[in-house]
Amino acid sequence: MGRKDASTSRLPVDQYRKQIGKQDYKKNKPVLRAARLKAEAKKTALGIKEVALVLVAILICLLAFYSFFFLNLNNKADPDVDLNEN
Template identity: 65%
Template sequence: MGKKDASSVKLPVDQYRKQIGKQDYKKTKPALRATRLKAEAKRSAPGIRDTILIVVAVLVFLLGVYAFFYLNLSTELDLDADMD
């Protein structure tokens, strides 16, 4: 018996959500389509953050290559100076 009584009373949150859903259906199809396309474009467009991360990654890689060659050449020069 308790379940029947509890299910008949709707929570205010559920009523609010139902009202929002009804208002959303009142929008025209072109407006809904435009909103969906705008959201998809925003998700798929590469942002400034992604570009900055790629540039930083390339710079770190180049710095690593430069450091590798610098350290290899400097140790070879030091060994040549010690032999003389």
């Protein structure tokens, strides 16, 4: 007996969800599909911060390689040059 009473009375939240569902169903499919694709594209798009971080990381790596080779070539003395000649 309690089941009949529980099924007939609906919570306000359920009624609200049902109304929203009816409104969304009234929209045509291309509009819904376009909205969904737009939301997915916005989620997956790269932000400016991510691009900047990648560029900074690449520049740091290039700077590290350049400084490594510069210091190695700079520290080696040329054997042909005699510093005590004069």
